């Protein structure tokens with residue numbers, strides 16, 4: 001990734017197990033790129049891992065370049081080193097390398113009756129979307145589910161933004177998880193945006209089968225169950241580097257890129273974060289990611305090499 005030198009300028013507890021951080025340019029004279037609701041940045045953490053985090057302060061960015069990026073990070077009990085590092089080893093003053101914002105979870109401006117559903121720390125892009133919809137005067141409702149009210153980040157801000165259009169659900173108060181199926185039993189919205197854990201997204205997917213394409217838009221924390229067939233071997237060419245190799249059926253394109261000695265950014269290696277996005281110059285792509293929209297997949301110009309493959313004999317990337 002093209003890196004921006006940045007530093008943490010504030011860090012505070014936002015809810016139980018959730019910290020909020022603001023990240024500003026390392027050089028005060030540098031300018032941060034603007035962003036839209038749903039955007040995220042990649043952050044290279046002190047332990048060398050790169051992780052993606054949604055930007056929450058979109059209201060500060062609508063009129064131009066924000067002074068800082070704000071993120072909120074939940075401590076994940078099954079952390080593979082990302083959230084734990086943010087909580088324990090990143091402090092005010094820590095220097096970080098960040099990417100420019102990217103957005104695979106955009107609001108469709110055609111949507112005029114919107115439902116937002118957040119599960120746990122999935123509230124971060126949903127909160128940014130609520131700010132955007134509120135600013136544009138687009139009618140929306142927001143459902144916010146979490147294991148307990150104490151874990152709900154941005155709750156006061158959402159109450160102020162949404163008023164009686166906010167529904168909260170704390171599992172420990174109700175004694176059950178939120179019933180998405182009854183919420184979505186009738187289609188009252190032209191846009192439904194969902195971010196949260198896999199069971200919530202799987203339930204929404206199952207309930208909205210048959211709804212018009214593009215109505216339900218999701219951002220995932222974990223890869224959906226894959227039923228993709230094992231891949232075939234194919235030739236991988238890297239145009240800029242002038243390198244070529246064979247990708248075996250049990251190797252990913254990203255693995256092959258690394259085997260060739262070409263450094264390429266990645267985070268999840270599961271096709272859900274978008275960090276490894278690569279431009280495709282030729283070859284028929286077998287898309288297996290949960291990041292790109294159907295239109296982006298159909299364009300056959302971009303892919304996530306950590307999971308996606310080639311259906312033909314040769315794939316050429318702009319690397």
Ligand code: FES
Pocket residue numbers: 265266267268269270271272273274275276277289291304305306307
């Ligand atoms: S590394 Fe996350 S989509 Fe490839």
